[in-house]
Every structure is written in structure tokens, then in C-alpha cells.
Amino acid sequence: MGSEALRLDGVSKRFGTVAALQEAWLNVEDGEFVTLLGPSGCGKTTLLNLIAGFLEADAGEIFIGGQLVTQLPVWERNLGMVFQSYALFPHMDVAKNVGYGLRARGVSKAEAARRVEEALALVRLSALAGRRSRELSGGQQQRVALARALVIRPRLLLLDEPFSALDRNLRAEMQIELKEIQQRLGVTTIFVTHDQGEAMSMSDRVAVMSEGRILQLDTPEGIYRRPAHAFVASFVGDATMLPGQLIRRNGATALVRAAGREFTVPTAPLEALAEGAAILLYLRPEHLSPEDEGLAGTVASRAYLGDRAELVVEVPGAGRILLRVPGVEALHRWPVGAPIRIGFTRAEPVAFPA
Amino acid sequence: MIGIVFRMLVAMLLGFVLLPVVVACVAAFDARSVIAFPPQNFSWRWFQRALSYEDFQIGFTNSLIVAAIASTLAVVIGGGVAYAIDRYRFRGKAALESLLLAPLAIPHFTIGLGALIVAAQIGQSRDWPVVILTHVVLVLPFVLRSLYVSLKNIDPRLEAAALSLGARPGRVILTVTLPALAPGLAGGWLFAAILSFNEFTASLFVTAQRTQTLPVAMYNYVREYADPSMAAISALYILLTTVVLVIANRFLGLGRILGTEDGRP
Numbered sequence: 001m002g003s004e005a006l007r008l009d010g011v012s013k014r015f016g017t018v019a020a021l022q023e024a025w026l027n028v029e030d031g032e033f034v035t036l037l038g039p040s041g042c043g044k045t046t047l048l049n050l051i052a053g054f055l056e057a058d059a060g061e062i063f064i065g066g067q068l069v070t071q072l073p074v075w076e077r078n079l080g081m082v083f084q085s086y087a088l089f090p091h092m093d094v095a096k097n098v099g100y101g102l103r104a105r106g107v108s109k110a111e112a113a114r115r116v117e118e119a120l121a122l123v124r125l126s127a128l129a130g131r132r133s134r135e136l137s138g139g140q141q142q143r144v145a146l147a148r149a150l151v152i153r154p155r156l157l158l159l160d161e162p163f164s165a166l167d168r169n170l171r172a173e174m175q176i177e178l179k180e181i182q183q184r185l186g187v188t189t190i191f192v193t194h195d196q197g198e199a200m201s202m203s204d205r206v207a208v209m210s211e212g213r214i215l216q217l218d219t220p221e222g223i224y225r226r227p228a229h230a231f232v233a234s235f236v237g238d239a240t241m242l243p244g245q246l247i248r249r250n251g252a253t254a255l256v257r258a259a260g261r262e263f264t265v266p267t268a269p270l271e272a273l274a275e276g277a278a279i280l281l282y283l284r285p286e287h288l289s290p291e292d293e294g295l296a297g298t299v300a301s302r303a304y305l306g307d308r309a310e311l312v313v314e315v316p317g318a319g320r321i322l323l324r325v326p327g328v329e330a331l332h333r334w335p336v337g338a339p340i341r342i343g344f345t346r347a348e349p350v351a352f353p354a
Numbered sequence: 355m356i357g358i359v360f361r362m363l364v365a366m367l368l369g370f371v372l373l374p375v376v377v378a379c380v381a382a383f384d385a386r387s388v389i390a391f392p393p394q395n396f397s398w399r400w401f402q403r404a405l406s407y408e409d410f411q412i413g414f415t416n417s418l419i420v421a422a423i424a425s426t427l428a429v430v431i432g433g434g435v436a437y438a439i440d441r442y443r444f445r446g447k448a449a450l451e452s453l454l455l456a457p458l459a460i461p462h463f464t465i466g467l468g469a470l471i472v473a474a475q476i477g478q479s480r481d482w483p484v485v486i487l488t489h490v491v492l493v494l495p496f497v498l499r500s501l502y503v504s505l506k507n508i509d510p511r512l513e514a515a516a517l518s519l520g521a522r523p524g525r526v527i528l529t530v531t532l533p534a535l536a537p538g539l540a541g542g543w544l545f546a547a548i549l550s551f552n553e554f555t556a557s558l559f560v561t562a563q564r565t566q567t568l569p570v571a572m573y574n575y576v577r578e579y580a581d582p583s584m585a586a587i588s589a590l591y592i593l594l595t596t597v598v599l600v601i602a603n604r605f606l607g608l609g610r611i612l613g614t615e616d617g618r619p
Contacts, residue, residue: 104516
């Protein structure tokens with residue numbers, strides 16, 4: 001465990017009557033890559049702007065590297081920020097853009113030139129130092145913005161949906177590059193996105209947010225396999241929801257019944273429920289597979305995606321269940337209308353109060 | 355068929371707009387002593403007369419001085435007010451905004467007359483300050499509008515990025531906001547200067563013999579003479595404005611000045 005890079009102690013922010021952020025608590029270790037994930041309006045950008053200092057918290061305290069910064073103005077926080085629109089200065093060339101923060105800090109010319117060169121090499125743009133920002137592609141602009149934020153050796157790197165304006169292939173490439181740079185420099189990074197794939201692939205930990213609250217802060221695996229909240233289970237990854245009842249709790253696990261079968265699920269989300277209470281069972285499509293002893297249904301629709309296919313199976317008395325099967329198998333064995341039996345042997349179901 | 359009709363309509367519209375200009379310019383080259391059309395003998399004499407006439411020389415210099423100072427003041431005041439209106443919320447903001455845009459709807463002679471009365475009340479003669487301040491009032495709405503649009507078009511995240519990189523607010527204004535606003539400032543200044551240079555009605559009230567601007571000098575001239583000097587000076591006026599606009603277009607882009615493009619890269 002490294003030392004603490006960022007700590008939020010019960011930070012809240014209201015805009016008029018809207019509670020944009022309600023009591024956010026967060027601890028980020030040195031060198032960690034933490035993503036704030038959630039739909040638009042969930043408060044993730046508000047939280048980032050509070051960390052950056054563009055907004056003032058109504059309550060709570062923010063610490064960066066152990067220093068209390070709640071009242072510190074933006075320009076004294078020493079953070080590197082990358083914006084969705086890149087926000088490159090249009091009247092400066094690439095080198096001037098990257099060197100802006102160094103000039104503002106009064107770094108000597110020779111030292112600044114050396115560090116700008118270093119930063120441009122880091123993002124593989126050394127050849128374009130003399131270009132204007134409007135002469136660059138989206139991906140190049142993104143790299144300049146990253147170099148500009150990193151050259152000041154910030155205590156935190158803050159990224160506000162930096163890839164949402166890029167097309168899919170470029171986005172994947174930039175994700176890998178950002179992650180590599182982040183690991184090489186070991187810079188603590190707070191990344192804001194609504195794209196769960198982006199969050200899962202890049203982060204050490206993910207904070208899933210909804211309606212101004214951090215619902216769960218966990219590793220990508222934890223978020224996916226042990227969601228603590230129904231919203232987390234449905235927002236991250238695909239899931240089929242089946243209505244059912246709680247049968248009984250046995251310590252850390254509980255027994256529930258859905259679609260005429262019994263499932264063992266983690267107890268934690270069901271703590272407050274009485275036995276027999278209604279629940280919703282969440283099943284991941286890739287954990288289900290056709291099995292001989294499975295739940296009987298018919299294929300209602302089939303989407304062939306090459307390596308895999310997604311089948312929607314109509315199960316009488318239970319509803320529709322989504323499952324993922326290998327692509328070739330789907331083509332040969334599961335046309336629309338075919339009978340199928342769904343097995344749950346690999347399932348890792350979770351249940352939440354209905 | 356529709357194409358031909360449309361083209362004819364466009365040609366007629368252009369002719370209608372340009373006719374007075376063409377007639378005045380052509381009449382300037384007539385050798386006769388009265389303004390007449392069509393001209394008979396080609397001559398430069400009225401240009402020589404216009405350029406050597408002392409009142410026109412003084413008026414031209416006065417107009418340049420008034421235009422330069424008034425538009426500079428208007429850009430400074432308008433820039434400050436536009437920034438405040440765009441970035442801050444304060445009491446009386448809407449009132450201030452409509453007050454500063456009001457001269458658009460007030461006749462120039464009302465403004466001129468008012469300025470004259472006020473100047474007399476506070477014991478000011480019709481001297482430079484009165485002329486210049488009157489022009490500032492007249493051009494301010496245009497400058498304000500143009501700068502307000504330019505400010506609106508600046509991505510606020512540019513300033514946010516500069517702040518996050520450690521620049522203090524004053525430094526951000528100097529190194530990011532002002533450079534990003536430069537085309538708008540230059541365009542607003544130029545627009546104001548051209549308006550001020552051409553302004554007649556209000557100037558007639560507030561100028562004296564010593565401070566009379568070129569349009570006022572021209573008006574005084576036509577009350578006494580009817581020779582084509584007027585046409586010659588009109589032609590020169592058009593030439594000067596055209597040259598300024600062409601240069602401005604070359605360096606700034608007219609679209610940006612007139613606000614038809616948003617000026618973003």
C-alpha cells in the first residue's frame with residue numbers, strides 16, 4: 001500500500017435544489033488509477049470539478065497528498081487536467097501549449113524546453129512541436145492535451161471523458177497508450193467516463209455513481225462479480241433479471257428461488273429483507289450455457305456477432321433470459337424457434353430487493 | 355426559366371444598391387462645374403479641389419482622431435462590460451445590457467441634441483471630449499454586441515485548462531482570453547471606427563468649426579457649393595473604406611468580424 005494521494009471526506013455539492021453530489025467518501029492511493037463511472041447527471045463530473053477546484057464544496061473536506069485543499073484555488077492545486085474538448089490554446093503551437101504550465105510556474109526557459117521535449121516524446125509527438133492545434137487530428141490533439149497536463153508533474157492527473165470524441169478504433173488505441181504512460185510515470189489518475197468498457201479495462205478501482213452518490217468503490221472484478229447495488233449490477237455488463245423470493249439466509253450466503261429453481265447468492269444486498277420477500281435475481285449471460293438438465297425454453301431471437309452470439313430465450317413462467325454462446329455453435333444448433341435448455345452450473349447469481 | 359428570372363432579380367437588386375455609388379463616382383470625373391449625369395469631359399480637377407480644400411483636410415484629420423479615440427474607448431468599455439455580462443451574475447445586469455444597446459433604437463439627432471444640452475449645462479463648449487463621448491455612445495452598442503458574441507464563442511474550458519495548469523486569473527486573461535478574443539476586438543474596433551467615421555447626424559449637433567468631422571464639413575460645403583467636389587470626396591470615401599475592409603479581410607476574415615462565422619478553429 002502506498003501513501004494517500006487523494007481523500008474526500010463527506011464532500012457534498014448542491015446546485016439550487018438539486019443535490020449533485022451527496023457525501024462522497026473516497027480514498028485513492030499513490031499511483032492508483034481510479035475511474036468515476038456512471039450515466040450522465042450522476043455527479044461524476046461535479047466530483048471531478050470539486051477535486052480540480054472549479055467548484056467549491058458545500059460540505060466536507062478534500063485532501064490531496066495529505067494537504068487540505070478544500071479552500072485552495074485551482075491554480076495552486078498542481079493538478080493536470082485533460083478535457084473532453086481537449087481545450088488546446090488555438091493561438092499557440094503544440095510546444096507552446098505543452099509549455100504553458102511551465103511558463104506559469106516560472107520554470108527557466110532551458111529547463112522548460114527540455115521538459116516539453118520530454119513530454120512530447122512521451123506521447124510520440126516530437127515531430128509536430130511546431131504545429132497549430134487545428135492542424136492536428138483528434139487523437140493528436142488528445143496527446144498534446146495529455147502532454148500538457150503531465151509536463152507540470154501534477155500530483156493528480158484528472159481526465160474528463162477524454163476519449164468520447166474519438167472513433168472506436170482510435171479510442172481503444174488511446175486507452176492502451178494512456179494506461180501505459182500512466183503506469184510508466186506512476187501518476188495517480190482520476191478518470192471520468194460513462195463507458196463501462198473503458199472503466200473496466202483501464203482502472204485499478206472503479207467508483208460507480210448514480211444520482212449524486214458513490215454506490216460502490218471496488219476493483220473492476222469486484223464491481224462486475226460482486227455488485228453491491230442493483231444499479232451497479234445493471235449498469236455494468238449485461239444481466240437478465242428474474243423475479244423471485246428470498247427463502248432463507250445462511251450467514252454470508254442466502255438461498256433464493258426464481259424460475260422454479262433455487263440459487264445461492266451473497267447475503268449482503270438482502271440483509272434488510274424478511275424471508276419470503278420479493279427479490280430480483282441477476283444473471284450474467286456468459287455464465288449461462290445450454291445444458292441437458294437446464295431450464296426449458298425456446299430461442300426467441302439470435303444475434304450473431306462472429307466470435308459469439310447472443311440468444312434471447314423465452315422461458316414459460318419466467319420471462320426472457322439472455323445468454324451468450326460461441327458463434328459457430330449458435331449458427332448450427334440454435335436457430336430462432338429451436339428448443340433449448342439453459343443451465344446454471346457456472347452462474348454467479350446475485351439478488352437484490354425487488 | 356426560373357434560373358434566368360432569379361438571376362435577373364439578383365442583377366436588378368445589385369444595380370439598385372450600387373446605382374447611387376456608381377452615379378456619384380462617375381459624376382466626380384466630370385469637368386463641368388455642376389453635378390450632372392452622364393459626365394461629358396473627363397477631368398481630375400474635382401479630386402484636386404476636394405483634396406486641397408482646407409475644411410475637408412481638417413475634417414478628415416478630425417474624423418480620423420475622433421474615430422480612433424472613440425472606437426478605442428468603446429472597445430475598452432464594451433470589452434469590460436461584455437466580459438462582466440458574459441461571466442458574472444449581478445444586480446441590474448439586464449438593465450445595463452439593454453441600456454447599452456438602447457442607442458440602436460434612439461435617433462442619432464436625439465443623442466446629438468442631448469449631448470449638446472448636457473455639454474452646455476456643465477459648461478463644456480463643443481470641444482473634443484463632447485464629440486468623442488457622443489461617438490462612444492453611438493458605437494458602443496455595436497462593439498458590445500460584437501465582443502459579446504466573440505466571448506460567447508470562446509470555449510470556457512480554455513480558461514479552465516489554463517487555471518488548472520497553474521496560471522492565476524490575471525495571467526489567464528492576458529495569455530488565453532485576450533488572444534482568443536483578438537479577432538473580435540480588432541473587428542469590433544474596425545466596425546466602430548467605420549461607423550464613427552461615417553457618422554453625421556449627431557456630429558452636426560456636437561461639433562464646432564474647429565472640431566467638425568468630415569461628414570459635417572461636407573454638409574457645410576454643399577450648403578454653399580454645388581460642384582462635383584462632393585462626388586469626388588464620396589468616391590474617395592468609398593475607396594478608403596474598401597481598402598480598409600480588404601486589408602481587414604486579409605488579416606482577420608470578414609466573416610469573423612461580422613459575426614457570421616463563429617471564429618473557432
